[in-house]
Amino acid sequence: MGIEAVLFDFGGVITSSPFEAFNRYEAEHGLPRDFLRSVNARNGDTNAWARLERSELSAEAFDAAFADESAALGHRVAGAEVLGLLSGDLRPRMIAALKTCASRFKVGCLTNNVKTGAGPGMARGAEKARAVAEVMAIFNVVIESSKVGLRKPDPRIYELACAQLGVSPAHVVYLDDLGINLKPARQLGMATIKVEDPDKALVELSALTGLEFD
Numbered sequence: 060m061g062i063e064a065v066l067f068d069f070g071g072v073i074t075s076s077p078f079e080a081f082n083r084y085e086a087e088h089g090l091p092r093d094f095l096r097s098v099n100a101r102n103g104d105t106n107a108w109a110r111l112e113r114s115e116l117s118a119e120a121f122d123a124a125f126a127d128e129s130a131a132l133g134h135r136v137a138g139a140e141v142l143g144l145l146s147g148d149l150r151p152r153m154i155a156a157l158k159t160c161a162s163r164f165k166v167g168c169l170t171n172n173v174k175t176g177a178g179p180g181m182a183r184g185a186e187k188a189r190a191v192a193e194v195m196a197i198f199n200v201v202i203e204s205s206k207v208g209l210r211k212p213d214p215r216i217y218e219l220a221c222a223q224l225g226v227s228p229a230h231v232v233y234l235d236d237l238g239i240n241l242k243p244a245r246q247l248g249m250a251t252i253k254v255e256d257p258d259k260a261l262v263e264l265s266a267l268t269g270l271e272f273d
Contacts, residue, residue, distance in 0.1 A: 071236030
């Protein structure tokens with residue numbers, strides 16, 4: 060079936076992955092590599108991180124809850140420290156590709172985020188917040204976990220995105236950097252692209268859409 064919409068994750072796709080910042084923090088503080096991810100992966104739908112992304116916890120409550128969860132795994136880290144690592148760097152080539160997609164298709168942003176920083180991209184600093192706001196203005200639809208009370212990989216958030224875009228999942232390409240978030244999209248009928256290397260991902264997107272990306 061023909062493509063009618065392209066749906067983008069934000070962190071790790073439009074921006075660099077926050078996991079890169081996590082790893083830098085771990086190295087600087089003598090923590091095992093990927094320790095922060097391991098805390099967020101344990102009890103993945105009910106832990107402090109998941110509840111924060113659904114706005115079931117305040118930032119203050121998350122600070123304490125994450126500290127307790129990380130301590131239980133051997134290293135106490137305040138949740139506030141993690142929140143300071145979330146805003147990645149914008150990827151100019153992905154933004155250019157987004158604009159190209161927007162010239163032909165409907166485009167949407169589907170992001171698990173929290174109520175910290177400025178806007179859906181959780182930007183910190185006025186200049187970065189302005190740049191992120193300009194990117195967000197390109198999208199026809201922006202779905203934020205912290206606003207809708209659902210988070211990936213819950214299938215309902217993908218269905219919500221399609222409903223707001225006015226398209227069937229079978230006519231959507233979805234890009235995300237996490238396989239766990241791609242699986243339900245694929246099960247709903249979307250074409251999916253895992254963004255590990257942005258250049259490789261754009262080659263795949265070109266093949267699916269027929270568009271050329273610089």
